[in-house]
Amino acid sequence: MKKPILLCVGLFILNSCDYIDDFIGQGPGTVSVSPSEVLETNTQYPLPYAVLNTINGDVEVRNGGFGSGATAHPTEEAEFYAITDRGPNTDYLDGKKFPVAEYTPRIGHYTVTSSGKIELLDEILLKDPTGKTITGIPNPEGKGATGEIPYDAYGNAIPFDDYGLDSEGIVALKDGTFWVSDEYGPHIVHYTANGIQLERISPIGVNEGTGDRKLPAVFAKRRANRGMEGLAITPDEKTLVGIMQSTLYNPEKIQSNVTRIVTFDLETGYTRQYVYVQEKANLSNSEITAISNTEFLVIERDGKFAGEGPAQKHIYKINLNGATDISGNNPKDENGLMIGDKTIEQLTVQELAAANIIPVQKELVVDLVAEFGYAHDKLEGIWIMNNNTLAFINDDDFAVSDNDGDGVIEQKILPGGSDIDASSLYMVKTNFK
Incomplete structure (x- = not known):
């Protein structure tokens, strides 16, 4: 049964650690080890969580939410990072209702202990260049707006956030800093180890103190809530690689299986673009992680639970070598490269071939539903644990949902039972090299 939103602001204090003291830090005598030594493959290991709030007595809003993106720790095999998105939200009128509007997107730093327990070592809250915590509230016009109007829990319009982020992709560098991609601008943001913004790169010129480093202008055509869902960095840490969740609305709303990958040279700011063809239109490219400087793994999925019928949770290996750079001659062109009078998104796969545009090579590595009945709808985090083991979150x-888009929150339950959906670590053995 659906429950109306009844929130008390006092129940949630953003910067308090009272709710999470029991979940942060290693307990006495725990030792981190390689997860593949103590955890079983094809098995669910829920991440620890705290309850942010309880709605109408029995619907838990959890913190939780870690799994919009995930990445390996660059030096510690037992550790990994997972990131939240903009926070709990539901569709409402012409935008989104944010029942915890003060929520700050954050990075969770986890370890696996010798007893097979997953522990949250730290939460890194994302901040603006002055060190002030940001929110997940949308950006205003000129700063990355998607057209979504933000509302609080009671349906009152609330101010936009210049630095708001709907974070999705994450990479961790050896120097301790992070790069995060999002679904607003889309932005790619560089953060310190403490979560303070160092640089923000976007297609719309919101950069601060970074010269003219930008994403190509065409990426501002992203579909709302389907922006730069995945982010990787090459093993030499020289190039960021971002993948768009779905087809750009270029020049208008389009249903297509043609999506884009962009590479960003961190030294020069030079970008390249490539076509990634989904199995069918309206699927989601949820994450990308690097095997080498040219080979990557991509999550391509639908939004279904396996318990509801056929569901796609596929991992593909792709190779940028041999693919056509579709950047064109002018990265400031809002429509990008044109073939005749059509944008890349308006072309069929056959028309792409006729124009001598070669998409990235792509081969299926593993079907997680077929492999072990992967049950969750939003497979969004992936990293390489070792030479034959992949990890997913x-x-x-x-832990909440709004199935009818009416702003009423209910518990997010896995089909066929009463289990609450939980951000969980899984591992699978597979040959991806």
């Missing part, structure tokens, strides 16, 4: 939407 799902986004549990803070």
Whole structure:
């Protein structure tokens, strides 16, 4: 049964650690080890969580939410990072209702202990260049707006956030800093180890103190809530590689299986673009991680639970070598490269071939539903644990859902039972090299 939103602001204090003291830090005598030594493959290991709030007595809003993106720790095999998105939200009128509007997107730093327990070592809250915590509230016009109007829990319009982020992709560098991609601008943001913004790169010129480093202008055509869902960095840490979740609305709303990958040279700011063809239109490219400087793994999925019928949770290996750079001659062109009077998104796969545009090579590595019945809807985090083991985390939407888009929150339950969806670590053995 659906429950109306009844929130008390006093129940949630953003910067308080009272709710999470029991979940942060290693307990006495725990030792971190390689997860593949103590955890079973094809098995669910829920991440620890705290309850942010309880709605109407029995619907838990959890913190939770870690799994919009995930990445390996660059030096410690037992550790990994997972990131939240903008926070709990539901569709409402012409935008989104944010029942915890003060929520700050954050990075969770986890370890696996010798007893097989997953522990949250730290939460890194994302901040603006002055050190002030940001929110997940949308950006205003000129700063990355998607057209979504933000509302609080009671349906009152609330101010936009210049630095708001709907974070999705994450990479961790050896110097301790992070790069994060999002679904607003889309932005790619560089953060310190403490979460303070160093640089923000976008297609719309919101950069601060970074010269003219930008994403190509065409990426501002992203579909709302389907922006730069995945982010990787090459093993030499020289190039960021971002993948768009779905087809750009270029020049208008389009249903297509043609999506884009962009590479960004961190030294020069030079970008390249490539076509990634989904199995069918309207799927989601949820994450990308690097095997080498040219080979990557991509999550391509639908939004279904396996318990609801056929569901796609596929991992593909792709290779940028041999693919056509579709950047064109002018990265400031809002429509990008044109073939005749059509944008790349308006072309069929056959028309792309006729124009001598070669998409990235792509081969299926593993079908997680067929492999072990992967149950979750939003498979969104992936990293390489070792030479034959991949690790995955799902986004549990803070354990709440709004199935009818009417702004009424209910518990997010896995089909066929009463289990609450939970961000969980899984591992699978597979040959991806």
